[in-house]
Amino acid sequence: MAISRSPSPDSRKGRGAPSAEVPTRFGLATRETDGDWRDARGLVDKDVGNPEDILRTTVIEERARSILTFNQSPDIPFDRSINAYRGCEHGCIYCFARPTHAFHDLSPGLDFETRLFAKPEAARLLREALGKPSYRCAPIAMGTNTDPYQPIESRYRITRQVLEVCLEARQPVTITTKSDRVLRDLDLLAEMARHNLVAVGLSVTSLDPRLSALLEPRAAAPAKRLAALGRLAEAGVPAHVSIAPVIPAITDEFMERILTEAAGLGVRxxxxxMLRLPHEVAPLFREWLALHYPDRADKVMGIVQSVRNGRDNDPSFFSRMSPSGTWADLFRARFRIACRKLGLNRQRETLQLDCSQFRPPPPDGQLALF
Known part of the structure; x- marks a missing residue:
């Protein structure tokens, strides 16, 4: 298997993956720094140490032919999703979506968080998909393979454009994010919530900003995510807190406190x-552990393997989402007890987004007759 050359330590500041040196399933070619390119870059960035290795975020505009992705996975609660971007600048070291970058001959390591793709035609493509006679309405999930509110959303506003189409068509949507940038669309979300068309979940991993900066370096700080949950709840938007992932011996200590903070802000x-480490994520996470938590790396991976049938990852349907064993039972019990004390999840089963209001949107530039 091919190995990508690792950038210098200076270049990794503010990034999640310790390196690009991750074996891949697709034989990526080894990359070397070109000397002429390095010299020219040095003339431009004289004020930067090691200018040839500074990692900058680049975005390629992708001309997609479709925007809705359908799945038949039996253990996830949605059958369709929209990912307006590929890759994610948040740089979460544990992100299960990292391996998808290998399909583009890019590293699931640093490339995943620095070489991004945007789909500026997403709203138009969605309008076309929803307007087809064969389309049958069901909630669309956003934030499944990339964060819809990662930093480049400020520039592209693709997520907002998609939500505008969904509101027009009365198309229900669920959103998962790690960014308080979601509040920039609070006007749309509040209006969608008034029609029972949206639910928003924010993932909170810890309450320690220093730890968060190591795990998810360009995501919003934990306090900002919790504050965003409170603002959403206050505006009448169904707000959900997801403790994801739970990393044993590193983040599990925050479980009860995160739930307490969220409940106090009106989240219900x-x-x-549980931490998942599919494909290239496992070696990346092991490298991260060796760099930041060498004293407990063996313990962390020992617990991970104990809940994943002795492996770094269990890819099987159902069990991949339902870890087993003593440690998993302990986390499950802690979560259940805390939720019961805080009054969380009492109405969760009754929350159903409304598909009955759906109306196919007219094509771009045309007005509906009725």
Missing amino acids: SASWI
Whole structure:
């Protein structure tokens, strides 16, 4: 398997993956720094140490042919999703979506968080998909493979454009994010909530900003995410806190405190997800552990393997979302007890987004007759 050359330590500041040196399933070619390019860059960035290695975020505009992705996975609660971007600048070291970058001959390591793709035609493509006679309405999930509110959303506003189409068509949407940038669309979300068309979940991993900066360096600080949950709840938007992922011996200590903080802000729905390490994520996470937590790396991976049938990752349907064993039972019990004490999830089963209002949107530039 091919190995990508690792940038210098200076270049990794503010990034999640310790390096690009991750074996891939697709034989990526080894990359070397070109000397002429390095010299020219040095003339431009004289004020930067090691200018040839500074990692900057680049965005490629992708001309997608479709925007709705359908799945038949039996253990997830949605059958369709929209990902307006590929890759994610948040740089969460544990992100299960990292391996998708390998399909583009890019590294699931640093490339995933620095070489991004945007789909500026997403709203138009969605309008076309919703307008097809064969379309049958069901909630669309956003934030499944990339964060819809990562930093480049400020520039592209693709997520907002998609939500505008969904509101027009009365198309229900669920959103998952790690960014308080979601509040920039609070006007749309509040109006969608008034029609029972939206639910928003924010993932909170810890309450320690220093730890968060290591785990998810360009995501919003934990306090900002919790504050965003409070603002959403106050505006009448169904707000959900997800403790995701739970990393044993590193973040699990925050479980009860996160739930307490969220409940105090008016959040009434919560969930947790155990750390998953599919494909290239496992070696990346092991490298991160060796760099930042060498004293407990063996313990962390020992617990991870104990809940994943002795492996770094269990890819099987159902069990991948339902870890087993003593440690998993302990986390599950802690979560259940805390939720019961705080009154969380009492109405979770009754929350159903309304698909009955759906109306196919007219094509761009045309007005509906009725």
